[in-house]
Amino acid sequence: MTPTPTKQVTLLITHNPDPDIDQVCQILDNRKKTWRHIQPFAGDKLPNLHEVSQVICFGGPYAAYDQDRFPFLREEAQFLRDAVDADIPVLGICLGSQILAEALGGTSRPGDHGLECGFVDVVPVAGQEDVAHQLTGRYFSFHTDSIDLPPGAELLAVSQRYPQAWRQGSALAIQFHPEMSVTGIRELLRIEKVKIRQHGINVENLMAEAENNRALLQQGAEKVIGGWIDHADARAPVHTGESP
Known part of the structure; x- marks a missing residue:
């Protein structure tokens, strides 16, 4: 039974600790949406499903398959699985997409093509052009892990190296980062400087590209995340609170 959000x-x-979600919060505020931010890795408790109408699960430095070491990842996977079972819209981004894969019967694992870092072109797979048009574009990406799709999931879009978007039920998973700002990219590159050095990434060139693509980053956030919110709102049942 689908819980009716209160x-x-x-x-x-x-x-x-300092997530780059300002653009997402602004998108929500522009739509007069009420939002709540939690950090299970820091001890925040996941709410009851009847308290939420949509879920966005963001990226981070963990591996979704490392649940024995980080039990909160297992708790998040169960929460996302329950949300999808309840037909609550869920958007997973990067690590969030990998947690979704684990939650819905797929697997997350180290990727076959190493670090994907920088701006990548996300293109629809054959036959999915109509449903993936909202995702098509150029976005920032940073990851080494990837996924094997859950049973019954539909692959929607790819880059040259990795799956980039898939869906199953009320869940949409994306590997790239439409939410990130120039400031967030700079901080990510600072935090991941060891990995970046190992893979020979030119940080100065990458930051120059990010600076030159400020408008593209903002447009991508509105297109992908704003579009997902609008679609989720359009499909949600209207609960009047009146007795039948």
């Missing part, structure tokens, strides 16, 4: 709240789940 509040129309978009839940934001993050995995960094």
Whole structure:
């Protein structure tokens, strides 16, 4: 049975002490959406499903398959699985997409093509052009892990190296980062400087590209995340609170 949300709240789940979610919060505020931000890795408790109407699960430095070491990842996977079972819209981004894969019967694992870092072109797979048009574009990406799709999931879009978007039921998973700002990219590159050095990434060139693509980053956030919110709102049942 689908729980009727007692509040129309978009839940934001993050995995960094200082997450780069300002653009997402602004998108929600522009739509007069109520949102709540929690950090399970820091001890925040996941709410009851009836308290939320949408869930966005963001990226972070963890591996979704490392649940024995980080039990909160297992708790998040169960929460996302329950949300999808309840037909609550869920958007997973990067690590969030990998947690979704684990939650829905797929697997996350180290990627076959190493570090994907920088701006990548996300293109629809054959036959999915109509449903993936909202995702098509150029976005920032940073990851070494990837996924094997859950049974029954539909692959929507790819880059040259990795799966980039898939869906199953009320869940949409994306590997790239439409939410990130120039400031967030700079901080990510600072935090991941060891990995970046190992892979020979030119940070100065990458930051120059980010600076030159400020408008593209903002447009991508509105297109992908704003579009997902609008679609989720359009498909949500209207609960009047009146007795049948």
